[in-house]
Amino acid sequence: MARVRLDNVTKRYEDIVAVDEMDLEIEDGEFVCLVGPSGCGKSTTMETIAGLTKPTEGTITIGETDVTKLPPKDRGVAMVFQNIALFPHMDVYDNISFGLRLRKYDQEVIDRRVERASDVVQLEGMLDRMPDELSGGQQQRVAIARAIVREPDVFLMDEPLANLDAKLRVHMRTELQRLHKQLDTTIIYVTHDQAEAMTMSDRIAVINAGELQQIDPPLVCYNEPANRFVAGFIGSPSMNFVEGELTETGLETDHFDVEFDVDGLEVAPGDAVTMGIRPEDIYPVDTADSPASSSAVIDATTDVLEPMGDEIFVYLTLDGSGGGMMTSEEASNASNQLLMSVDPDSAITEDDEVRVELDRSKIHLFEAASGDAIAHGVAALSDSADSAGPATEGARAEADSGGAHE
Known part of the structure; x- marks a missing residue:
């Protein structure tokens, strides 16, 4: 677990400012959702935390370490993407353990971590199955287990439920809340779906045009929006x-x-x-x-x-x-x-x-x-x-x- 802090983080692409002087602090063990309309900069913000994108200005700190210039593998983060991206020729066990085997962990450690992760996401008895034998929700749980075995300080989730049907999304929201309680780790979750943000997060960070509009518990954002944008974005209809x-x-x-x-x-x-x-x-x-x-x-x-x-x-x-x-x-x-x-x-x-x-x-x-x-x-x-x-x-x-x- 670790605290994540962004200080004056800006990301420019020529004349486009994707993230504008972002100051954001996420506490150790907190579940924070980054929400906003398409193109608002929430995914870019997450990518700068992950190290997939280098900020133009500002610093990023995870725990007590300035990770602004560190590569992704050295930041202590694990990421779950919208595209599940499992290896189709590998069974569930090999998909989950792939990162550990790549880093040459001992087999005993790999077995122990895979067993624990599969238990957390309820994949017992499925480790020998191939991805095409799993439902969409089961495949997403494999992707989450693949992140869990890394035992990261921070989980980064970029719209991981977007490709699931409506009923399965509701089920997986519950699973992610249960996962957060069980692991007690820091989770940063990107979504445009405010229902996901309202039901899962400890706090919501509302972003528009690259600027942080408000970061507060869900009901505070709903009942006391900081501005008209937040008031119109949070709440359906x-x-x-x-x-x-x-x-x-x-x-x-x-x-x-x-x-x-x-x-x-x-x-x-x-x-x-x-x-x-x-x-x-x-x-x-x-x-x-x-x-x-x-x-x-x-x-x-x-x-x-x-x-x-x-x-x-x-x-x-x-x-x-x-x-x-x-x-x-x-x-x-x-x-x-x-x-x-x-x-x-x-x-x-x-x-x-x-x-x-x-x-x-x-x-x-x-x-x-x-x-x-x-x-x-x-x-x-x-x-x-x-x-x-x-x-x-x-x-x-x-x-x-x-x-x-x-």
């Missing part, structure tokens, strides 16, 4: 974003207003801000569920419904027009659209006129220009008189007066 202008009593947008206490915010009335609200924090009026701190009622029309089994995604239009052909991400950024999540037994249908309200305690505010976070959750005005339908005024009065949900 994406957070809704609405542009507006701060007023003395809250936020004014093209299609609705939200009243809240603006005191203490690092912005002033008249400033342009972006409001973010997640689909699960939008509630239909007159349902059993209600927000902790209700906004004024917003009139909308349902456009498209997406039943997901345990919930239904409802696309809302705020100006009576259809949403057209949009992805969920496009809808979340459209000025006349909101995406709401409701229970699967909801009676909402397409083209319904609905009234919804936002949970003010879950509203996020971001600076319009920089995208930096201003606030996570806003408070009701002490003398707020939000307009409300008769069915919700009682609950809203309780919330605004500091009831149990506040």
Whole structure:
């Protein structure tokens, strides 16, 4: 096990900056996921740690050793790639032990390490099989075992589950968590799949355009994103974003207003801000569920419904027009659209006129220009008189007066 530290690491390819002044510290025994969109620099960051790519600037330390100029074989790391890349003419035992045999370890040591690794990844009884006799998940476990026998200080995993089917990916996520607990070693894992990052990691490092945006535990990234990019990237479907202008009593947008206490915010009335609200924090009026701190009622029309089994995604239009052909991400950024999540037994249908309200305690505010976070959750005005339908005024009065949900 070892701590990994990147100090001001930059990687340039002529006029392209793949990694930009990356400062990153990963603790001994920690499971950290590097996430971000394609081309953001997460794989390049991992390759610089592995020694496959030499950084243009900066230093990389593993444990107490500066490994910036060391070759990969001397860094104490083992890597698992997206492409499983087993030797097709070798059985499982020979695939797992190949690196040890190449380094001329004693046969007794090789046998002991292969037995231990195969036990860890549950390959008992399969050591004499050929790769084409294994399932995709079993082949990936062979690749992981091949890394385990190295007994490295750090495991580097570059999208190792990307080529597996959806059901097998879920199973292998559990296997990797179990592996981490059993080995108690440092794991750095690259993925674009935020579900993998949220479920497996101790911390998530969100990267965009080569820059580290935030590194925090998964729920902190979800509930307290550092900026608009993190807020939009973490969470599926994406957070809704609405542009507006701060007023003395809250936020004014093209299609609705939200009243809240603006005191203490690092912005002033008249400033342009972006409001973010997640689909699960939008509630239909007159349902059993209600927000902790209700906004004024917003009139909308349902456009498209997406039943997901345990919930239904409802696309809302705020100006009576259809949403057209949009992805969920496009809808979340459209000025006349909101995406709401409701229970699967909801009676909402397409083209319904609905009234919804936002949970003010879950509203996020971001600076319009920089995208930096201003606030996570806003408070009701002490003398707020939000307009409300008769069915919700009682609950809203309780919330605004500091009831149990506040």
